[in-house]
Amino acid sequence: MSLQLHNTLHGKKEVFEPLNPSRVTMYVCGPTVYNYIHIGNARPAVVFDVLNRVLKQHYPNVIYARNITDIDDKIIAAAQENSEDIAVLAKRFSDAYHDDLKALYNEEPTLEPLATDNIDEMISMIESLIERGHAYEAEGHVLFHIPSNDNYGALSKRSLDDMIAGARVEVAPYKKHPADFIMWKPSDDNVPGWDSPWGRGRPGWHIECSAMIRKHLGGTIDIHGGGQDLTFPHHENELAQGSCCADNEQYARYWVHNGYITIDEEKMSKSIGNVRQVHALLKDHDGEVLRLALLSTHYRSPLNWSEDLIVQARNRLDSIYQALRSCDHEAADITAIDAKVQDALEDDLNTPLAISALHECARQLNKSTDLKEKTELKAKIINSGYLLGLLQRDADVYFKGSSPDNGLDETTINNLLAERDAAKLAKNYARADEIRNELTAANIELEDTKDGTRWRYAS
Ligand SMILES: [Zn+2]
Structure with missing residues (x-):
């Protein structure tokens, strides 16, 4: 095409x-x-x-x-x-x-x-x-x-x-x-x-x-x-x-x-007071999430900017990064682009369709049990994401990078997780639960996997 x-x-x-x-x-x-x-x-x-x-x-x-x-x-x-x-x-x-x-x-x-x-x-x-x-x-x-x-x-x-x-x-x-x-x-x-x-x-x-x-x-x-x-x-x-x-x-x-x-179905204007400056949005939201939100509607169509749109964009990006993070293997060394992403972008930059195709690749990656297929899908998601300017960060960096203001910093979180591991080893489950609750209260989500505990700032 x-x-x-x-x-x-x-x-x-x-x-x-x-x-x-x-x-x-x-x-x-x-x-x-x-x-x-x-x-x-x-x-x-x-x-x-x-x-x-x-x-x-x-x-x-x-x-x-x-x-x-x-x-x-x-x-x-x-x-x-x-x-x-x-x-x-x-x-x-x-x-x-x-x-x-x-x-x-x-x-x-x-x-x-x-x-x-x-x-x-x-x-x-x-x-x-x-x-x-x-x-x-x-x-x-x-x-x-x-x-x-x-x-x-x-x-x-x-x-x-x-x-x-x-x-x-x-x-x-x-x-x-x-x-x-x-x-x-x-x-x-x-x-x-x-x-x-x-x-x-x-x-x-x-x-x-x-x-x-x-x-x-x-x-x-x-x-x-x-x-x-x-x-x-x-x-x-x-x-x-x-x-x-x-x-x-x-x-x-x-x-x-x-x-x-x-903005919320209204014209953006100074007199309405609904002008959304990018530097202010970036204080509360990850730049990649905002980018996905901007690309979620076809470029020639009007785009209605709202909190819902940002939440949806974050959920979509989270789920694709989650798929990348849950595949422990390195992406295959291939330059292939997903054919659906390519076709969508070549058809007058149909970015919403391209994003759906990326989502579909992520679903396949989650389902797949074949190592070669998994590493190739991972590479395809990253290569195709590049064309949209998305998904170029390490998934861990993405999840840990969007720290809310006044949130716990990474070192504190890692120290608490180490203490929780030690508590579990010592069968001190009360202390382990206490730490989990403390982190949950600070808006940190934990995911226990066979390779240890992963965490992220919750949306
Ligand atoms: Zn000009």
């Missing part, structure tokens, strides 16, 4: 055929670093991390770029509010972003360009758009002129009338068309700015991505990804800039968008 992806541009699933199989390119819009990321921002990072793993399995050279927007009016406003330097604030939140993504078991992208490192490319792209009659300067601003591009609206399937209706509120007087969008704007002395042919100013958000793609990946990329909320206007505008700055330029071959996240 070959990889199929849903392409927003054509509104259907298509077989993925890269322009150049020896250099596959993917660009995903990264964060604007003015705050901690919430679980909705983490979803594309995890989804495209899985896609990157699947692509790398098929192609030897995958270049995955995910940008950091480190200049934006939201960053300027947040820095002013804190009386903090803009660059310091942007660095602080981009570090936090990296920490959060690492804790969710994401691999690093191949490239992570910063907007402020690519201003020259943005300026030269804007210049060529002006030259080609797609953009104009007005009062220190440079705007993209939408009627100059016949294909505008092709990605988001919007007509010019819809866009005029959407833009009716407060149309700036210097706009030739109400839907024209800003690529460059003037900066006064209080905000960061760069010299340009149009005076000191700074880029708009859309031009950042188009220019970074052109510089780092080339004229046409294979996959452009991001959240569904970016389709309009951000991606539509990126497409307009990228396809109009050179002759016959195809900007991106496959546009892949992930769906929204709701």
Whole structure:
């Protein structure tokens, strides 16, 4: 089976055929670093991390770029509010972003360009758009002129009338068309700015991505990804800039968008007070559990985030790790992937089906009595889990790693277990029971096996 992806541009699933199989390119819009990321921002990072793993399995050279927007009016406003330097604030939140993504078991992208490192490319792209009659300067601003591009609206399937209706509120007087969008704007002395042919100013958000793609990946990329909320206007505008700055330029071959996240069936919003920041979730939950929760729904479907979802994810991960832990033998030295996991992922990244297939492998592992079969199943679970970014830890580390705050530490637990073993040997069952009760009260679950007692932090 070959990889199929849903392409927003054509509104259907298509077989993925890269322009150049020896250099596959993917660009995903990264964060604007003015705050901690919430679980909705983490979803594309995890989804495209899985896609990157699947692509790398098929192609030897995958270049995955995910940008950091480190200049934006939201960053300027947040820095002013804190009386903090803009660059310091942007660095602080981009570090936090990296920490959060690492804790969710994401691999690093191949490239992570910063907007402020690519201003020259943005300026030269804007210049060529002006030259080609797609953009104009007005009062220190440079705007993209939408009627100059016949294909505008092709990605988001919007007509010019819809866009005029959407833009009716407060149309700036210097706009030739109400839907024209800003690529460059003037900066006064209080905000960061760069010299340009149009005076000191700074880029708009859309031009950042188009220019970074052109510089780092080339004229046409294979996959452009991001959240569904970016389709309009951000991606539509990126497409307009990228396809109009050179002759016959195809900007991106496959546009892949992930769906929204709701919180307990409600829209996530500051005003409702239900924003779930990743760094806060990680204080209470294991990152791998959160990752499985994010992948438990197909990426294009809306995902409803709730405590129940996290509990279900933890139970599923527990049961697979439990199967791995109960097989005392090393995994076989094979690279095979479970065929059902592979097929599910190649069918437009059907992660819920892939997770069910992993679960099925774990059930077989629990049932099997054949040593060769067991070690092969164990290897298949681990190899297939890698494609999802799951199950790469030692099962013991997984069970012991998710210590709740104020819980007993590992050394204390091991000392108590040693004392319990000694008590049992001395036939002091009262003391042995007392220790078990003490551990149960501290939320530690014990499992007595022929090889000794195993323990884990209970959910
Ligand atoms: Zn972008």
